[in-house]
Structure formats: structure tokens, C-alpha cells
Amino acid sequence: MEKYVHEPSTRAQERGRRRRHLRHGVVLVLVTVLLAVAAFSGWMVLSRQWVIPGLDPEPRPVVDASCPQGKFSYAENNTVTVNVYNATTKAGLASTVASQLRDRGFKIGAVGNRRLGYNAEYGVVISGGFGRSEALSVQRNAAGLLYVTDTRRTDQTVDVVLGTRFKSLTDLSKVRKRNGTLNCLPEPASSATPTHTTTTSPTPMPTSPSSSKK
Template sequence: MAKKPKQKPVRSKKNPIEWHGHRIVTENDLDTVFADDGNVERPHIYMRRLRHGVVLVLLVGLLTAAVLFALALARGDIQLTANEPSSEPTAACPGGPFDPVDPATVTVNVLNSTSIEGLAGNGAAALEERGFTVGAIGNRSVVRSNMTAIVISGPTGYAQAFTLQRIIPGSVYVEDDRTEATVDVVLGSEYEALVPAEEVNPEPGGLVCELPSTASATPEAGATPTTPAPPPPSP
């Protein structure tokens, strides 16, 4: 009788995720444990949102500052001051004669050299009534005391300065090197009022000057109109 061949034991199929009795962690297992619930932002998205927030805050701050500055300027809390002449006045008095010009073509900065409150504001109001265009209203220190006024301009403003001297009796002219035709009028403690309109001399004439060696009308070096004078009083 023939012997039956021995059957080889059937080995069980190995589980591909097990190794020597230990389970191998798969990608699906990791996804299950560390599932993205939508509450965690990626770093680059977070940084982008942070930058956008900073830019937005800066823009809002700049806009707020601009609005506050405009309101302060409109209320008169901030006033632009006259530019300081960039060089020493010249010694020679400009030659003439000069013809008076239309006050509407003259831009004048009115400055107070005294402790008299509102002097520049009142002077500016009087000049505006005569048709002059008032630029800046402020304060300025000068060496001379007990004076009426100093009229300052550059070479292009001789006629404009002459026109102002005709209505400010006792004023002294000083030249600087500004290139525009604006004129500074620095009022002193002796200033009282403008010459009445009907008494102004319309004839050509020369500027009234004093040499720096004998005149103390020279503006003090480094002085600038920093503190605005009070505005003209309400009518």
C-alpha cells in the first residue's frame, strides 16, 4: 500500500502591517491621530495675515494724523511761519526811485518783535484792509528796541517794500538775498497805525535804509518766527 505524501503545513498569510508581532504605524494611522480640524493655520498664512494687519494699522494711524492736522490748521491752532532770510543784510541801500505797486500783488509776512500781545495780528488785519495779501503771522527777535518797523525784502521785492514803507511811517528797510518778491514787516513797540489811505504819497521815491554799522535794525542772527502771534480780534 502506497504511502500518502506528507502535506506541508499551510503558513498563514503575513499581515503586511505587522513585524514580529508589532504593528507598523501607517500614514492612515497618523492622519487619524493628527487630523486637521481646520483650527490650525499654516505658518505662511499666519505671517501674511499679520503683515496685512500691521499695514492696516499704519494706514489708519496716518489717516487719523492727517485729519487732526487739517482740523488744527483750519481752527488756527497751527500757523505757518515766515522763512528766515538766509544771509546777512547788505550794507548799501538799494537805488531808486521806485513806483508804488498794487497792494493786491504784495505778499507780506507780519512779525511781532515785542511782548505786546496781538501786535502782529492787528497789523496784519490793517494791511489786509488796504488790500495787501498777508502770508505768515508770527514773532521775531531783533537787536533794535524802541523802533517802529523793519521792512525786509530781496532784490525782486524793492518796489513792494517801498509800497509798504510809504504806509508805515518811521520804518527802516533791510535787504536780504531771498529770490521771491515777498516782504517781511517786523513791527516794534513804536508802531501805532498805518498812514491814512488819503494821505499816502503816490509819487515814486526811494527806500529808507540805515547802514548796519550805525543801524541796529538788523535782524538778530538765527532768530526765527517760531511762536505765532494772536490772530486779529473779531470785529
């Protein structure tokens, strides 16, 4: 009698274990697939092969569009923190440039995608008023990038936004480490000065004296 009760119970437990193992296996497969899809989607977005509207951070508004006057010192590379953004469809461009800048001693902050927002085919270097020496150092290492002032920024970090014509950093042997001026984004064209026309009153015609009747 005990054997009869024990065997069905054992079989039921075995079936229960198999069902649990099956459920766990299905859940594990689903989780693995979801992680793989998420990783693939993230890579496609970061490499800009997929562009999701509204996902890229908007460029900060630039209040001061004028070019800073005077010369700035070249900040040592290891004192400069750079955020590198890819504004093109070239996969991995920001990561590649960030790695190259790191090899030159720059500190790398954020690396990702961003809309360019400026008329600059090679890209732009952005900093606040306190980061212009740092921006000069970055610009000397990445010739072709134009400088833009972000007046809302109060730190010394620098943003690099890479454009479609950017290829590579300036050859290290050609990097000038002297003081110098920033190569700026062209200022917006000012409205044409209206031409003032001077109007003159017509010159009165001379009148001949009237002859008296005789």
C-alpha cells in the first residue's frame, strides 16, 4: 500500500519539476532575446544608423554669436575635459575621435550623438566664457572645427560636435601650442543699412517783373 501511494506522488513531483524547469528555460530564453534586442537597438542608435526623432539632445542656445576678441593661451591637454558628439551618419565617429583625443591626454566626458545645429561642415567646438583656452587647445588638435560660445555654460568643459566633412585630428607634429585666437563660426549677417535719400525742394523759377500797362 505504501509503495502504491509513494510512486504516484513521486511521478507527480517529477512532472512538477519538469514543468518548472521548462518555465524557467522559456523565461531565460525570453530575457536573453530581449537583452540582445536592446543591445542591438542601442548600438544602432549610438551609431546613428537609427535616428529617433526627439531623442538627440538639442544644441544649447547661443546668446553671444560674436567671436571672442584677443588671444588665449593653449591649455595643457590633460587639463581639458571634452564631450564628443557625432552629428553624422558615420557609425562610431564620436567614439573614434574621443579615443584619439584621450591618446593625446585629453579627459573625455560624454560620448554620443547630437544635432549640429550650426552651418559648419566640419563641426564646432563649444565652450562658455571660462573655457576658451580649453577650446583653443581642442581646436588646434581638430583643425576645421569652428568655435561657438555658449553663454549659459559656467564651467571649463568643451563640447565637440562633428560634422559630415570631418575626417581626423590634426597631425600631432603640426599642432601649434602657442597663444592664439579662436577660429569662430561666422556671425549672422546684419541687416542692410537702409539708404537715406535726401529730398530737396524744387528750386523756384525766377519771375520776370510784370510790365505796366500804358
